[in-house]
Amino acid sequence: MNINSKIKEALLKKSQGDISGAESIFLEILDFSPLQYEVLINLGLIYVHKKMYEASIYYFKQASEADKNNIDPYINLGNVYTLKKNYTNAIQFFELAHKIDQTNLNVINNLSFLYNEIDKLIESKKIITIGLKIDPTNYFLLNLLGLIFVKKEKISEAIDYYIQSIKSNPNYWDAYSNLLFILEKTNKLDLFKKYIDDAKKIFTDQPPINLFEASYLMRKKNYLKSKKILLENQFIDKLINQEDNLIKYHDLLAKNLDFLDESNSAFDHFNLRNNIKSNQLHNKIYDKNIILDLIQNYKKYFIKINLDKFTKPVIPEKYQTPIFLVGFPRSGTTLLDSILRSHSKILVLEEKLIISSIRDRFFEKNNNKINSLELLSDDDILSLQSEYFDMLHEIMNEDIHNKIIIDKLPLNLIEVAFIKRVFPQSKFILMLRHPCDTVLSCFMSDFKINEGMASFYNLKDATILYNEVFSLWDQYLEVYDLAYHIVKYEEVVLNFDNTIKKTINFLNVEWEEDVKNFNATALARKKINTPSYNQVVQPLYEKSINRWKKYDEIKKIYSSLEHWIKKYNYN
Template sequence: MTRAIDEFPSDGRLPYQLYLLYKTQLRQEEALAALIKAVDREPDSADYQLKLAIEYGVMRWTGDAERAYLRTIKLDPTALDAYLGLAIQYEHSNREEEFGPLIALARKNGIAPEPLAYVEALQLRRAGQFDEALTKLAMVPTDVEPIRTAHARATLLDRLGRTDEAFTAYTQANILAYQDNPTDPLDRARELREQLAKEITMLSPEWRDSWEEVEIADGRPDPVFLVGFPRSGTTLLDTILMGHPNTVVMEEQPPLNHVEEALGGISALAGMDSDAIAKARDDYFNEVENIQPLAPGQLLVDKSPLFLYRLPLIQRLFPNAKIILALRHPCDVVLSCFMANFRLNSAMASFLRLEDAAELYDLAFRHWQASLALFPANVHPIVYERLVEDVAAEIRPLFDFLDLQWDDNVLNHSRTARSRGLITTASYSQVTEPIYRRASGRWEKYRDHLAPVIPVLEPWIESFAYTLPGKES
């Protein structure tokens, strides 16, 4: 096909077909390159422009995505998906002030009221008009953003205190996400949990003692790692840390994962010599430089919650790393993960069902505790419930731990959040709000629905000094 593409340099259909082929093979960067070539050849194709906007969004290139969506609308003012794509981008970048002009443009260009009701519902939800937003969502056709619409309805029902209806709606939204999904998210999630269980059996003193002792002398300071089960307040924490002038926060980016893949997994750690560790560190810092360049003296915070089960790798490559562990009541965490609309990588796919989410929680912390017993890392816990009660009291000791001078600007996390642009985590809207306590203890309203998984979580509830109100002694 590549030869045909070169032989017919004005034909956009051939690189577009190559783009579709690469997409089926999950070769994202090559797919995007082929699509760009198709657009270059046929710049007036609204369909190609729309696909390009979507792919830029996948790559988190928000400025490019917005320009491509607007170009699509210019080429085809009736392209509904372009308006929806822009609305979703505005939602995730907390630019709710853009909803009004977008709705007005869509109406002017003849977009029907029923699909446009989805954007209007987002606007009303941001304004706190939850009943009105529900009414709008009821107008949205079933083929317009079905998963996002179902999830938005569930969040509104939760905010209105209609707990049983909300739980049913979240369940239905999650079923839509995995039902007939060609990427088999439930199978991928199961395979990851099986891999973690296998790794836990490897974490023994004998394995640790087989490691070759090496000295690291490249002069580069080790990163700080911010870990913790998803929905434990890690996005709030990283936003607070971003507010300090001497920190650079890298949020859920792949350098450490790429290094682990190149090594062949944690089973390869024992066989690493000084040259292998030096190369792995070089690879990591080179990728970081491409994503989040550091100025001299700045502290790198690598935030990725589920590095919770990457402690052996962190200790092998970065033995002086400081680690921030975010903690929150296990029931609140698992419920919140079940309620979140994540991109379905192999880890997040476990949150489509409560039982899978609880199993992953148990495995992740078993992995963490087994690893911590072997590698006494320098760990500072941050407890979500204390954080939302008194931010400064919980954060000041953290800054001492990180050897950072206190800066009052870190307390203005809402301003920091709004300056971030696109926020890719499920907490994108919450971190722009003032600190609130409504999510602490929310699980108790859903206790009956959580009952099947509480036995799995109960050992961790006790381990982290939480309680199960109403439990008989």
């Protein structure tokens, strides 16, 4: 067999689109001579094209044996494992390629991207630094640095790197998209508008630009014009097979319709958005029943007969006790957070999973037995407190001496009993809002999905979770002597000074006039990590009070919430 002429014949068929013909000839060559590098590489590429990834992996590995100093098999193996979303294996092969050639920017780009995907930010930055020394204008790496700094909540640095990426390559859409996203999320609306206008000059057929522009107009309260952009020229047809953009489309349109009091149409679009989200593969992994089962387990266990078995440790005041701001999502906790953090003596920890992380580790060490809480010693509790404050210092990176720490995470309401075990002197601020407005707002909000938020795709499931959470809270009130203070969202809006003064008194600090300037505090914040990010930067307004009355669908669940409406004097 003339191997070279056979290879040329196979490559010709491949270039002419006859993939099966090329495959047959390559396999014929391997029967005659098994370690032909060019044949092995091409077979690997053919099987990638046919999405036969295991076969492609086999031939690329054979190619790496045929030529141990060639980086191409390792790059191809890295690419295949990336397609399979097996990022750990992909990194392994790109690292092998990097050892052979430490200046190959394709390898560097892939490695830094993959490390970022698995949240190994230090490793990603290390590779990026190598790449930027080779090419300081590498727009891909500059954009990636922006993504890393967003994860680290260093927003100014992120914005700078996105802008550098755009300057290096004005035609790189990803940098524009990431920049526009973070500018809107951090309420930098003037810059947001500037880069929308810049992007429109370059990208004439990029549908997300229209979404960003509609978002800007909505933020500027030009609801009619925002709605028009979304509805004109059959814009939605351009978003077919773009799930995330369709979600944003329905979200924006629904919010505009809500502001325009077209409530039933708004409800329909919120529903369409939620249906798309609920069918996304990365959201399907979250089961709403996990949190409901947890609540049932807590209800069964945290009863007086079991609490009487608890040791009564005497805890030295080594650590200050945080105050926990709890409630149901969308009840106004982010508003109260912004108000309280405007006080010079108060630090607010915003929606960090410290308590649940400590809880999970504690039960893992104790064979997931809930009764392991019963026999904790003084040292055990101090160790849990130490773990809490170690995580707190890592997150806040601020001097907490002589400060009141408020840990704000609404659904820590479920964890009151565990919190009381770790911090026996803990206090709670319970944020309330009309139950119908709360449930409706949860349905309307574009949450990042987890086990808790998986109940908010529809009003029925949101109502079930609301009832379960507050019935657990009632049980806690029966079995514990809780130090708590209730703040109603409606009273903050309608009677600000009196309501906040009572809250400040509960916290044992002096009144400061700065708390009235909470919206300026919110604007100065780097990033607000809740769906309320664009509301707390505005002056207080009454539109969100009794919004539920405009929605016909809420009538279907009113009776299920009536107990709480009466209990908390909303009737």
